[in-house]
Amino acid sequence: MGNPRVIYWFRTDLRLHDSPALKAALELNPEAFWPIWTWDPHYVYRARVGTNRWQFLLDCQNDLSSSITKLNKNSKLFLMREAPQTLFPKLFKAWKITHLVFEKDTDAYARDRDAEVKRAAEEAGVEVIIRSGRTLWDSDELAKKNHGKPTMSISQVQAAGPKIGKIPKPIPAPKSLPDPGEITLEFEQEPPEAKPDFNGSSRSQGDRSYERISGPSGDFAVPTMEELGFPAATSPHHGGETIALEMLDKIIANEKYTATFEKPNTAPTAFEPQATTLLSPHLHFGSLSVREFYWRVQGVVDNYTGTASQPPVSLTGQIFFRDMYFGAQAELGYSFGQTLYNSHCRFIPWHLPSKVDHETKLVTGDYHIDSPQAEEWFQRWKYGRTGFPWIDALMRQLRQEGWIHHLGRHAVACFLTRGGCYISWERGAEVFEEWLIDHETACNAGNWQWLSCTAFFAQFYRCYSPVAFPKKWDKEGKFVKRYVPELNELDSKYIYEPWKAPIADQKRAGVRIQGDGKVEQEGIYPKSMFDFNERRNICIDGMKKAYKIGLYGNDAKVIDGTWRKLFEGDAEGPTEGNTFVDAMGEEAGDDEKVQSDDDNREDRNGAVEEDERGAKEAGGENNEGGKRETKRKRGQGTLDAHVKISKR
DNA sequence: GGCGTGGTTGGTACA
DNA sequence: ATGTACCAACCACGC
Structure with missing residues (x-):
């Protein structure tokens, strides 16, 4: 085998800092290195994505692409408009790929997709390198250490996590990137299955998402909202690693805020500025590493002279909840949704x-x-x-x-x-x-x-x-x-x-x-x-x-x-x-079609009222409850319990 | 296995 | 205005 010719597949990790998978890719010392994104029809058509999240994704891709170019003027994020399952086998051959590297994704669909890509890679003799990097701890490991069960409480996370080991310290961003190899496309594009299009109703113009593999201009550029057929986004919040790291810097600079943050005490009514960090979309797209966030916050907490807040209400505690949900999803798969x-x-x-x-x-x-x-x-x-x-x-x-x-x-x-x-x-x-x-x-x-x-x-x-x-x-x-x-x-x-x-x-x-x-x-x-x-x-x-x-x-x-x-x-x-015979059945027959609110439904009146008389005594049955009542007299809330204990 | 305690973030009445 | 007790009775966890 010659020198490594590596595809780095960006998905949940639109950043250069603290990326275990990117580090693994660069450690191969590649002779050719292609940073790519595949425009997966599953996300384009079968996920519900509003225009604001589309724009945020494009922001992240554009920022990442220009950061890549800053490290190597011959490189950028190459957007490939085809499903990864069909695209990769062709790329492996055309570009003489030796390695495919990506961050692990434990979402149910992603696992199926990645397994298919992995099989194709093995068939083509391409080595696949996968690194966990989306969560504090690898979600599969977390569930394994939780006795092989989905993590269903924060205490389970706090017990299972440390059994895996310390939360890894962030990895610095690379200082250079190898050149990409030649980009040839001597193969046909496999057209996507565009129906059903879950986002069709928000497209205001023609959808050109899959015009060519290399995009309308043939330059593998990040698409625009117009290309995707969407009107302009309305959100004031913007994506990208650069912005994410600036936001984090600002938060960290406020030591008191960072060290004493208690989620239940942040106002949901606050705006300009909001009471919480607004970093969540960056964690979602990977434009901010969750471990970067964790350790930067922990650094402030460790040096704080006052009384710092503690998980789960503290800033780091918020991330434990995220890991908890990932740990539950890792075990339960599709059914978790x-x-x-x-x-x-x-x-x-x-x-x-x-x-x-x-x-x-x-x-x-x-x-x-x-x-x-x-x-x-x-x-x-x-x-x-x-x-x-x-x-x-x-x-x-x-x-x-x-x-x-x-x-x-x-x-x-x-x-x-x-x-x-x-x-x-x-x-x-x-x-x-x-x-x-x-x-x-x-x-x-x-x-x-x-x-x-x-x-x-x-x-x-x-x-x-x-x-x-x-x-x-x-x-x-x-x-x-x-x-x-x-x-x-x-x-x-x-x-x-x-x-x-x-x-x-x-x-x-x-x-x-x-x-x-x-x-x-x-x-x-x-x-x-x-x-x-x-x-x-x-x-x-x-x-x-x-x-x-x-x-x-x-x-x-x-x-x-x-x-x-x-x-x-x-x-x-x-x-x-x-x-309504078969509430959960596959085809219950003549349900109304789901309507958009803009439809004018004139004649909904008499036929609509719901029978609520049955409220009479749904749960308030008999005397059995009465017996138990005398048994348990304590205050039911945590707060009450605390108050009682401290009073005694 | 039963019990006591605690649970990220409630609401209401009343002092 | 702020603090406290109670509401009606859940689950999870640990001993």
């Missing part, structure tokens, strides 16, 4: 459940509209027209900017699922997947399960109030007024409950609180779509019952649909289900 077939996700008979293909055991991306009322609530939630200004402000910020504070995510997630609409967490996760610039499959699925009390967290009677909770952070309602400007002039005392404002106040503020929020109208803000406290109680009753029944996503009864019998008479269970 859905309820069905997920052994660790509780089954709750939510509205709008996912359709599932029982052959592949995967969700299809579509869902059942078991309740027109729930579908209406879902659309109003998604587009920020629930009539609860706190929820609407957050959802509008999310759509516009691609980022909202972690506690804001809690608030909208609780509201959609167990603390309001009783709609499947999977619906919410899909919206976040599309709109978040920091969307990380593992963290998104994990956090939605957390908030919906289907995994990780169980205290379902703790519900975020859309009124009391934001009041605690922002009495004036400045945050709401920024993102729901039609309420700008409204007296702050009504800002979280505008339906309570007297007509005179509404007039003075130039806004009328009326209507059902289905269509946007100048000078109108909708009435709240339900009585929150009423819904909260109904939801808690439903959760109680579902917990008592105790099914999980992989239970036979959940898979074959017989779970239904267990929930008969339940307020938020399948009360509508009498006419």
